[in-house]
Amino acid sequence: MSKQSRREFIKTGARAAGAGLALPVINRTAMGTTIVKELIDTTVGDGKVFVIVELAGGNDMLNTVIPLRQYSTYASFRTRIAIPQGNVLPLYGASTFNGQPTMGLAPSFQSLKPVFDAGKVAVIQSAHYPNPNLSHDFSRRIYYTAIPTSNIALQGTGWIGRHSALYGSDTNSLDTIGIGGVSKTLYASGAKVSGISANNDGNPTGYSLSTASGGGTTNQTTAALVMDPADSPIPYQQLWETSVTDAITGSTQVAAAAGSYVTAPGVTYPTGNSFFNGLKLIAKLACSSSPTLGTRVYYISQGGYDTHATENTDQPVLLARLSDGLKAFYDDLAGHGIGDKVVVLIWSEFGRRVADNASNGTDHGTATDMFVLGGAVKGGVYGPDPDLLNLTSGNLRWSVDFRSVYSEIISKWLGGDPQQVLGGSFPQLGFL
């Protein structure tokens, strides 16, 4: 069955079997996960946007959100890279102990601190999954798929992809957009995904069909869009056909959207880094009202967090970029009047080892923090503080299943039944 027909089968099968009932009535298996199609899509088109920021490489959360209550333990574990206590910023919503905050924010977050202080950033601590795995590839696939079982995780569909297949648009090639590449998070049979790269001005680059070779633009474009009507037995042919078609048909809208954008007054994006360029491109596409692209999810990755060495000099640069980029992005969206319509999830595949190494870095670890940012977010600190006195093989213990965060985003933001997307139910934390 082709991608498209499988998707149709899920949808029409569900509708035909229980027309008129607002209950899930039929189970189908798509790519190893049982999903149930709701009969009525109530969520599509309400203009809510979800942005995922991946901190690739495993961000050292202990040098991102610093344990102040256990500072002396922290400092003794990290004689080479501990952030001086006096440099740590107050963290909005942190618990207190003897009148002092238990956790603080890395000084690199100076620019974003006002957004924290406005109560628009939720910090979810001690997040992870059962039987933590110290492999980058293994662990990030678990976060991409939301399936912490090795075999399935290696082959599975992305959690946003499954959501898209159930609740996203059938026809809009811009339903979800990866900036730069396309993360596996966005893939599933039936999901509509585009990948767009940003240039230094945050404009889409190379995102139209060049036709200088000869024969005329219209004639070339017309011929390029003709596809084999048969289901090809050759691997990936349908995906190629869909991608070529989606690229050409979506490119005009993307260009128009980016062209109509003006940065909000008083906002300046920092320059000189692909992460800034990508955030600006997301803002351009999300802010556009002529045309409205209808994109529900954007995905962007910021790399470099695998700080086995020279973390003390490298990580502050990365976090400052994260902070500066997100601050401009947040202000820009607010200036365009959609600050309450966009929620950003920031995550990394694992935290790092509690003790530093002789390379002024840290090796792979386990429990991690997730951040949710946006005008509609109930800021503060969720999940228990990490306990540096209670480790497993030198690593932090986790206590919040990361799928709780996904679950809340699905039920309260994207719309839809988390059970159907995640294959289980997880207690929600209340940050939305």
Add this chain to the structure above:
Amino acid sequence: MRRAAFGARPDEIAQKVNQGLEATVDELVNYEQTPEDPAVPAAPQTAQGSSDIALITIDDVASWWLSRMLLTKRPLQERMVLFWHDHYATSYEKVNDPNGAKHLYWQNQLERQHATGNFRALNKGMNRDAAMLRWLDTITSTKASPNENYARELFEIFMLGLTAYENGVYTEADVQQSARAFTGWGWNLLRLDQPVSPAVNGPATDPTTVVPIPPDVNDNGTAARQHDYTDKTVFGVVQNFNGDQIIDLVLDHEPQRTYSARMLAEKLFEHFAYENPEDYIVDHIAAVLLRTNFNIKQTLRDLFLNVKEFYSDRAIHSIVKWPAYYMISSLRLLGLKNVNPRGANNSLRSMGQWLFWPPDVFGWPGREDWITTSQTFARANWADGVCTFRAANAQMPNDSIEALRVLGGLTDTSTPEQVVDYFTSLLVQRQLSSNVRQALVDFLKKNTQGVIGTFSITSDKTSNYPKIRGLIHLLLSRPEYQNY
């Protein structure tokens, strides 16, 4: 030829069929016996034409490598260098110190030297490869605090694979113990960061002369002092291992040895034939690896000669072309060997395969990751640039189209259908569906207003072949062309 080289034109395929399968495979794998094209550049040059290794940039290295791929008469060698560049994925993103380009050039030469050599020797070369030592932090790994990065990826990616971890073939403790065997190994890299003569230090034909490693260093120097000479317990074996002995242990100790062979066997088959091969195929190729002490050349020869699934329908056009393959094979099929590849790595970046900048140590995920909307544009738009006539700087001069016309036996009276069919057989090398073929025929016939008229090579020729250029661009952009 399509899958094991950089593609072959119908006339070349006919010649290979004529000489027989075994002779063709032997010619392919015993490439040392084929005299290299004298136009193949031996070493990178700067844009100004200098060969001074100290001035070489990473763009110079990428341009040099792409030239080699384009011109070589030993296509399997460069295909395997590409394979190893993905396998030992090392990025200039981190190896970007003043010697970074030089070190990545040496690593590329190491991969070329061992392209179809011995997997054991290749891994030992990587143990002391300057770019790798920096990339996975061996340079700062000391006895007091071993850095786990290299040891972890050595097992997980380079030698054993994640399946081995899941099955308990190696453990977290094995990673941490092995890391101790590599302590101090990177210390002498610091020597290379001083100005060096290429005659002394590169290219890395003999890695042992490039980076002396403990415990061979008996001068009680820093490297030796940073190395951990005490016993390590790896896979249950207790011994004072050094890094090379860890490689030997993996390849000599069961069940690690078999897991390593199967990991490599599956990866090779999936690179050349199709994904998710049956177990018996992996077992067969792994057995050849074990029998030949991990000799890549003999293994590939067996794969190309004796594994009948390599020639099965399932293997035909089964694999998504890597962008570098897409670019190089397109130019070779079109006979465009004069194209200057300087700057072409930027096009590969847009297609998702920026050489010397793999996304991370896992290499390029490939497969569906090559297929995004922006990457389909990147392929099509690169092809458009190649096909566009430029009087001053023609990438595809009229002469080259004329040569293809003669090769295909097309005459002034050839029909548009014959023209489409010929270029389809040259490039796509499989049948297009009838409606797609018709759309291309109509494209040739349409006038500038989109009204279907007539097409003749004669009239197209008088205006620099715009229709044939457009047709070639369309074929290179089509879904049917993107797999090998």
